[in-house]
Amino acid sequence: MKKIKKIKIRLNGSFKFVKDNTNLSDLLKTLKIPLKKVAIEFNQQILDKKKLNKQILRNNDKIEIVHFIGGG
16 A cells, blocks of 8 residues: 655644645645635745646645635
8 A cells, every 4th residue: 555645734823734745726625725815925935826736735835825804
């Protein structure tokens, strides 16, 4: 049986383990986060949502996901 390699990332201040070679798009799908209502900061840079499929997560990456909330 092949062991799945995992990496440790920091997601919104908490450590999380994900499969190696996971991209940001896959992470958001796993977390069931709708893209339309969030901004994503990846290693202290705001990330263009068009690049989510290309951004492969690496050990110790820092991701902050900010949800937009409507109101008046």
